[in-house]
Amino acid sequence: MEQPSRSAGTVRPGGRTARVRASVLDATQDELVEHGFHGLTMDQVAAxxxxxxxxxxxRWGSTAGLVADLMTELANQSSPHADTGGIEGDLRANALSVLGALTDGRLGATFQAVIAAATCDEEAAQALRTFYSRRIGEWAHVVDLAVKRGELPEGTDGTEVIRAVSAPLYYRLVVTREPVTREAAERSAARALAAAKAGAFVIPGDDA
Known part of the structure; x- marks a missing residue:
């Protein structure tokens, strides 16, 4: 996953419906940052x-509906995967994009609020799964390209490689509450690359 825009309400087509959605999603994000998921109310967002x-x-039905639409918008704003010409540079770019998202004051707080909500609210969990499924799937293409170039073994699971890059960073963010640093991001990318080159992410064949 890479860093979406700082605000969910930027760069949308014109029209009243689009403006209303932009304003509501911006307000939803602001309320999440300030009060968390359990402090989010429809009335406060509207006001x-x-x-x-x-x-x-x-239009949104519930606070979970607001969060789901916000996560959809953040996914839509995310840029395509990097293409540095080599898997080392691509995985490093992915790690640094995750770092940028998690350490951004507004965006990082948004993710933390939704991650916390996902532990006890199934609709929030589904919104989170959908968001990360899209972003991980987008970045998994860099692994597929690396396999075609002969940089990684045949059968390497791109989804698992990308998860391995970001997982240690999210662990620091939500479990151990340690600083998520550039050094940690680059180290995570390097370790995922070493494991991928060694075949750790190769999908076993039917006869395995």
Whole structure:
């Protein structure tokens, strides 16, 4: 996964519906950052966005619906995977993008709020799964390209390689509460690459 825009409300097509959605998602993100998922209310989002409560309830239905749409928008804003010409540079770019997202004051707080919500709310968990499935799937292509170039063994699972890059960073963020540093990001990318080259992420054949 790489870093989406800082705000969910930037660069959208015109029209009243688009403007309302932009305002509501910006307000949702602000409320998440300030109050967390369990402090998120439809009324406060509506007031912050300057939108009628009826509109918010009718379109999004619940706070989980707001979070799901916010995560969809953040995924839509994310850029395509890097293409540095080599798997080492691509995985490093992925790690640094994750680092940028997690250490951004607004975006990092958003992720932490949704991750916390996902532990006890299935709709929030589904929104989170959908977001990361899209982003991991996008970056898995760099592994497929590396296999075609002969940099990695045939059968290497790109999804698992990308997960291995970011997993230690998220562990620091939400489990041990340690600083997520550039050094940690680069080290994580290097270790994932070494494991991938050694065949650790090769999908076993049917006869394995």
């Amino acid at each position: 912050r966005a300057g939108v009628g409560k009826t509109t918010v309830y009718r």
